[in-house]
Amino acid sequence: MKKVEAIIKGNDFERVKNALKQVGIVPLTAYPVQGRGVQGGVPPYDLLPKIKIELVVKDEDLENVIDVIIMSARSGTPGDGKIFVLPVEDAIRIRTGERGNEALY
Incomplete structure (x- = not known):
């Protein structure tokens, strides 16, 4: 399992969410x-509004999720965002006690 953290422009969120749902x-x-x-045109200490998306996915879904986020959030201009991938040791669905991949979706 992997945790995907994506920081994207706010106006891209609905498009990314819908593409992942598809x-x-x-x-x-x-x-x-x-x-x-590091994009230019912004004073060095000013912060820009973004949306952070976090999801935990099965290893076999990782590359597809990354591709979907990139395709639906890429404009080709600076500030499109970043994707970070982290390992996840376990996931537990509180309601049922399911663990691992069975607890994800």
Whole structure:
């Protein structure tokens, strides 16, 4: 299992969410954040509004999820965002006690 954290432009969120849903990835967490990369035209200490999406996926779904996020959030201009991938040791569905991949979706 992998945790995918994507920081994207706020106006791309609905497109990314819908694209993930189209490939069967519905569970996610999203919240507004502020940050900046190295893009020009922004004073060095100003932060820009972004959306952070977090989801845990099965290893076999990882590359597809990354591709979907890139295809639906890429404009080709600075500030499109970043994707981070982290290992996940376990997942537990509280309601049923299911563990691992069975607890994901």
